[in-house]
Amino acid sequence: MSAADTPALFPLFVDLRHRTVLVVGAGEVARRKVEALLEAGAHVRVGAPQVVDATLAGWVGDGRVTHLPGVFVERWLDEAWLVVAATGDHAVNRAVAAAAQARRIWANVVDDAALSAFQVPARVRRGPLQIAVSSGGGAPMVARLVREDLEARYDDAYGALAALLDRHRTRIRARWPQTDVRRRAISELLDGPVHDLLRRRRTLAAERAFEAWLHCTAATHGAVHLVGAGAGDAGLLTLRGLRALNQADVILHDRLVDPGVLELARRDAERIDVGKLPGADATTQARIHALMIEHARAGRRVVRLKGGDAFVFGRGGEELEALRDAGIDYEVVPGITAALACAAHAGVPLTHRDHAQSVRLITAHCRESLDTLDWAALARERQTLAVYMGVGLLETLQARLLAHGMAEATPFALIENGGRARQRTVVGTLRDLAQRANEHQVRAPALLILGSVAALATRLHWYGDAPLTEPLGAREAA
CATH class of the missing domain: 3.40.1010.10 (Tetrapyrrole methylase, N-terminal domain)
Structure with missing residues (x-):
């Protein structure tokens, strides 16, 4: 089926509770269809010579699903409201679709839009709230991609909100009997704190906020x-x-x-x-x-x-x-935080079993903050130091770490504008930290990483330009 032939389907949510649905086929694909139908409350019959899927066999065994053994025959459609053909055998699927059409029963043939009278959409479910996505059967992978985006966009709080409105539907209609007025009032509710409180699992507070809205008593605080x-x-x-x-x-x-x-x-x-x-x-x-x-x-x-x-x-x-x-x-x-983002964009793992088993996050935005640090502990080996807001005090940092025993050959990576288009990474060793930063005119915002993991930036970088490994004068001379 070409894009031009893809039908403009009419979207419809069907109540299948206590209604019979036939699924022809008993493999993995059929099991996925049966699972969704059981969630909808349908009475499911599975027609197949034998039940191949173990989970589906378990549902047959405990009576949740009825097995019709054998090859498809038209009488399997008796009492059925819907039928799904999922056999993998085109001839059988075509026979199911033809028999269903003759009886005016809606049929879906898995992965065959031409034979299908309806399509099963990709679905996002949040309690009573459902979002269905369909490409008309022509591009199911696109529909799934959109569904994945919606899964991330709409969290469980939307389901809780829909359930709350459903529980109080009669009260809402009584409070605002006119449709247009009720619509405006509900828009105000959705724009208020109730949804946010539900997201934070504060159910009682959400109920109180709902009651305040229902009685038109506005909250005093944002x-x-x-x-x-x-x-x-x-x-x-x-x-x-x-x-x-x-x-x-x-x-x-x-x-x-x-x-x-x-x-x-x-x-x-x-x-x-x-x-x-x-x-x-x-x-x-x-x-x-x-x-x-x-x-x-x-x-x-x-x-x-x-x-x-x-x-x-x-x-x-x-x-x-x-x-x-x-x-x-x-x-x-x-x-x-910057330590995670800048290190990742510079290709520097903050921990590595061959280099560092711990990470220390410190700030050096003023000299007073430096005086509170345990410099002897910071100078130890096999750890990583991530220094925030330290560009203006690099000479002091360098001097104090050297004075407390950190090796001059300790690698550093100084990451300017980490994660941005203008990211630069200057690498070297502690002995020339301040000099190198000055040569390259490093400016805030920049994060300093000290420790043997910093040397990995030259091999593992992936974002932006390669790290600057030479003094600025040497690069210009070259």
Whole structure:
């Protein structure tokens, strides 16, 4: 069947409870069809000389499925509402389809759109909510690809939301008897906190929010979602983070958030840049706390969007404490932190059984923070150091590690703009760390990795240009 011949099918969800469905064939393909039919509550008959599939044989054995032994005969269609031909034998399948058509029984022949009166769609199921995808039988792999995308996009909370509305359907119709008014009210519910509470498994809170909506008593507070945007590539944003951005009324974002992430957000959301630039005027942490609380108390859904992960040198804990003290509801959505993202994009495994059995994440964004570190422990071998915000203090880092016994030959990888189009990786050894960074004019944001795993960057790199292994002057002379 060509694309031009593919029919425009009429989508239909059928109630098969206590209705007879015939499946001709008893192999693996037939078993998959039978399983879906049993979930729908159908009385399933399987016609085949013998039941080949072990699972299907078990269902026959425990009485869930009736076996009709032998080769297909037309009387198998007696009392059937639907029939599925899944034998792998074209002649048998064609005979089943012809007999079904003569009796005006809907028939599906697996992988044969021309013989089928209906198609079984690729399906996403979330409780009572079902999403069906069909290509009319002409391109089933495309339908499956779309289904996989929908599986990731729609989580179990959608099923819980559909079940909640179904349980209270009579009350909703009584509260808003006019269709257009009811539709607007339900749109407000779907745009409110109930769905989010169900996603967080806060069933009782969701029920209370539902009752407030049903009685038109609005909640007094919004909520804040603390979302890690990942490091570098916008594709590192999690699905849960994307959902939060799609529902946000206000987004407070840092300077390290990739512009591509902001482009994924709800178009009419208010965007507020609260980024901090070293040595420049910036929004204070206290002001960020005040903005989150102000907008949440106004009933808005706020996303506090941070590069990397909010709980790894992102002051996320301080922000949650402020929200908790103010009585603001919140959720944390983890992000892929810079150590993971930059190392992966540079081809540096943070752990490796031949090199490092532990990883230490440290920050060096000011001299005071350096004074709190256990330098003797950091200088030990067979571990990896991932240093955040250390570009401005590389000389101090280098001197202290050497003074506490780290070998001069310890490899380093300094990754600038990790995961972005402008990524650069400078590699070398601890003895020339500061010099090499200065020669190549490395600027923030950059992550420093120290340890023998860093040497693997020269062999395992895959993203962007190859690591810079020579002094800048040597490259220019060449």
